[in-house]
Amino acid sequence: MSTANPRHMDAAVIAARSREDVVVGDEIVRHRLYSRLVHWTVALTFAVALLTGMPIWTPVFGWMAHLFGGLTVCRVIHPWAGLAFFLAALVQFFEWMSDMRVEPWERDWLGPRTLRYMRYEEDDPRTGKYNGGQKLYFWAVSLGAVGLLLSGLLMWFPRAFPRWLIEVAFLVHDFTFICFAVSLVFHIYLGTAAEPGTFRSMIRGTVTRPWARLHHPAWYRKLTGEESRRTGV
Numbered sequence: 380m381s382t383a384n385p386r387h388m389d390a391a392v393i394a395a396r397s398r399e400d401v402v403v404g405d406e407i408v409r410h411r412l413y414s415r416l417v418h419w420t421v422a423l424t425f426a427v428a429l430l431t432g433m434p435i436w437t438p439v440f441g442w443m444a445h446l447f448g449g450l451t452v453c454r455v456i457h458p459w460a461g462l463a464f465f466l467a468a469l470v471q472f473f474e475w476m477s478d479m480r481v482e483p484w485e486r487d488w489l490g491p492r493t494l495r496y497m498r499y500e501e502d503d504p505r506t507g508k509y510n511g512g513q514k515l516y517f518w519a520v521s522l523g524a525v526g527l528l529l530s531g532l533l534m535w536f537p538r539a540f541p542r543w544l545i546e547v548a549f550l551v552h553d554f555t556f557i558c559f560a561v562s563l564v565f566h567i568y569l570g571t572a573a574e575p576g577t578f579r580s581m582i583r584g585t586v587t588r589p590w591a592r593l594h595h596p597a598w599y600r601k602l603t604g605e606e607s608r609r610t611g612v
């Protein structure tokens with residue numbers, strides 16, 4: 380049960396409209412309103428692009444077309460939703476870029492460290508606002524968004540480009556969206572069920588002090604001036 384003071388909680392929500400990385404009572408503001416709106420725009424435009432794209436991709440997912448009024452409608456909506464997704468991802472890129480520098484000691488997140496993390500075995504007192512896995516995901520999403528845009532533009536205007544290039548574009552587009560869809564399952568799982576208290580950072584904008592101390596100890600130390608749970612660090 381939460382022991383947070385309700386008056387502080389309201390103050391935290393108000394602060395989270397415009398500020399982040401600040402401590403307000405028992406909570407810490409993690410994502411200001413603008414960041415959250417951008418993130419949900421990325422999620423929504425991606426969902427529309429995915430759901431309209433899958434029935435175009437293969438008849439196996441033809442039933443999804445009914446959600447939008449048929450395959451012809453999907454073909455019209457899909458490239459525009461894709462373009463909107465790219466623009467939202469671009470804004471998100473500039474919003475989060477400064478926090479996403481991968482430090483040399485975080486590079487092994489590309490390897491077995493991610494598996495240790497998924498088994499709740501990862502525990503590094505140097506972890507700042509984002510861990511190495513989140514940073515790598517950010518860069519992968521940003522690169523993937525460029526890949527989807529470029530390949531999508533080629534497929535949108537096929538007559539303007541040579542046939543072989545269009546075929547490469549199909550491969551790039553399909554490979555990238557499949558990687559996105561699979562990684563998104565892990566992303567949503569980690570942001571909700573696997574780590575209780577994370578999802579509220581994208582709704583209220585805030586997290587609790589224990590959450591920050593547990594998952595992002597260096598960020599916690601920086602903002603509160605207190606030690607994280609490890610003594611002497």
Ligand code: HEM
Nearest residue numbers: 409421422425513514516517520566567570577578580581
């Ligand atoms: C319903 C879908 C989604 C949910 C529930 C969700 C949830 C979250 C949450 C809770 C965070 C904050 C994590 C933190 O503060 O530590 C976050 C961050 C992030 N989200 Fe999402 N998200 C969704 C969709 C997407 C989509 C579609 C993309 C991109 C295609 C995306 C890309 C990112 C990135 C790059 C970050 C920052 C790095 C990270 O925390 O992993 N998200 N998301």
